[in-house]
Amino acid sequence: MTFPRLTAPNPAATSSGMKRRGMGGSGSGRRVASAAAVLVIGATALAGCISVNAPDKPIVIELNINIKQEVIYRLADDVKKNIEANSDIF
Amino acid sequence: MTKTAPSIARRLRFAPALALVLAGIATTALADRDPAYAAARAAGQVGEKPDGYLGVVSGGSDVRALADKINIQRRANYTERAAAQNATIEEYAFTQGCILIQRTAPGEKYQAPGGAWQTRGAGAPERDPRCP
Secondary structure (H helix, E strand, O other): OOHHHHHOHHHHHHHHHHHHHHHHHHHHHHHHHHHHHHHHHHHHHHHHHHHHHHHHOOOOOOOOOOOOHHHHHHHHHHHHHHHHHOOOOO | OOOHHHHHHHHOOOHHHHHHHHHHHHHHHHHOOOHHHHHHHHOOOEEEOOOOOEEEOOOOHHHHHHHHHHHHHHHHHHHHHHHHOOOOHHHHHHHHHHHHHHOOOOOOEEEOOOOOEEEOOOOOOOOOOOOO
């Protein structure tokens, strides 16, 4: 005689559980969709930043840019001796 | 016989020093600037460029010919020194330009990195930031 009591609450519990699952399922789907939208917006924003920044970088063409400072420092001592040795043309 | 050898050595002990002094006089006499070149420098008709060569600031064809003559001699010198230092002619000439502009006397002309001719004053000249 105790079985009907046990079986009686079961249908109610399963029905409410189904409803909750259904609600939960639709909610997570929206979250995924919104997260994807944020990603897409972020990606387009990033792509926009790159395309704007690239032309902003100035291309500096400097005369004698191939001459490095370390080479100049290495040659400086010999240059000074050279001036002393050939001061008629310097 | 035993005394002659030390006495010769004693007499010759100042010979190397004397030779060095004579050589020094000879090189300084050779190394003087040509009077026309010295005058053109002092008058500001020619000036030192950052590339290691002379530039014509003002004056006629005679000043141009003088600058060309010196620049040909400089080019030959840079070619020789650059080869000895395992550097390119442009690298050596540029370094030389740094030092030559640094050593200009007040009143002489030099070319600033921007290309404008400047008269050297009492202060430091305007040079390329890579100059030592």
